[in-house]
Amino acid sequence: MNYAAPPFQTIKPDSRKAYEKLYLEMCALWEMQDYGDVATDYLDFAKENPALVNVLNLGPCVTWIIDVRRMQYLFMSSNVKAALGYDACLFTTKGIAFVNEITHPDDLPKTWGLIKKIWDFLLAQPASKRKQYQFNHDYRMAKVDGSYIRVLEQSSILQQDSNGNITHVMGVCSDITHLKKNETLTASLISTGDNSCIFFTPETDGINPQDVLSKRELEIVKLIAEGYSSKLIADKLCIGFSTVNTHRQNIIRKTNTRNTGEFVQFAIGNGLI
Missing domain, CATH: 1.10.10.10 (Winged helix-like DNA-binding domain superfamily/Winged helix DNA-binding domain)
Incomplete structure (x- = not known):
């Protein structure tokens, strides 16, 4: 199947260097955790939940489950075809690498910078409190015809292992092109414990309590x-x-x-x- 050319062909050298550094840091962060046993294996999610999968496939937002230990999508709703033009199997077979290929080249280093900030914050929390956070960020993604849309990725922790490490994340992506006109990327962490919200940009050095x-x-x-x-x-x-x-x-x-x-x-x- 044909799809938009990987942005590495046009990404600026400085941006590519920054992106690769942040991406490798995140890969190392995920890989270095002392993972224990998990209660649920989501590899068979679609087979075991056909009714739920049908609802997700027909929903307005693209839904996915990712195993962060392997950076592998275990489930991608089929409505991604209508949203972006790609078959779901491209995500489940190629993993996060495919998302990198279709993310706007200018957004790649900023997006991974935001993801790094999110995970630095989550891993600094006690294991028992991590699951109370929902985390969001936006970026531009190429459709199969080469045009770009801005998507909002909203995620929550689906599973932690016996050591409290985050192993599986469930998220939804929605098209917010019509809602957000500026090019500033932002991320937010919302606590379901006290309903507070922390937000930051790629330029933010750290999380200011006043923000x-x-x-x-x-x-x-x-x-x-x-x-x-x-x-x-x-x-x-x-x-x-x-x-x-x-x-x-x-x-x-x-x-x-x-x-x-x-x-x-x-x-x-x-x-x-």
């Missing part, structure tokens, strides 16, 4: 996205009108956006709401 959206701020973002005014939000949350406006200004500052419309778009484009 964490609180549970209250996320509530306000969601209500604004639903069309609530500051007055209605204050009434609904039983807080002061001025407090709501202070939260709004903090959200704009933390998301580096310019107004309400931009931070709602930011939240949608980063899977926060």
Whole structure:
């Protein structure tokens, strides 16, 4: 089957060097874990869950399961054909290497930089708390006709081994080309424990505690996205009108956006709401 040429033919030397360094660092990070026993072998996921697989294949988002120990896709929903034009078997047989081939060359080093930041954060958490985090990032991916779309990849930990190491991740990819117009790549980590959110860009050296959206701020973002005014939000949350406006200004500052419309778009484009 024909598909877009690998970006290595056009990727700039500096970008390629940065990409290869980060990619190899991630490969080493995944490989060096002291993996123990796992409860479930997802190699037979499709055979054992035909009804669920049928739902995923017909869904609006591309769904996948990856074994990070081997960097191998164990499942890729067949609707990837409609979304990008590639057969699912290209992902399950070629693994992450195929995703590298069809990722926009300018986004490759930035994407792997974001992935490295996500995993550095996850592995710094106690094993018992890792599963509470959902993590998202966006990048551009080539369709089979050579055109690019921007996808939002939203992932959660599917399984940890007996030592608490992350072994399997389940994710969904959706086309957000119509939602995000700027070229800035971002990533976010959302805690299901306290509903806080940490977000960062490839240029961020580390995670600043002041860049964490609180549970209250996320509530306000969601209500604004639903069309609530500051007055209605204050009434609904039983807080002061001025407090709501202070939260709004903090959200704009933390998301580096310019107004309400931009931070709602930011939240949608980063899977926060």
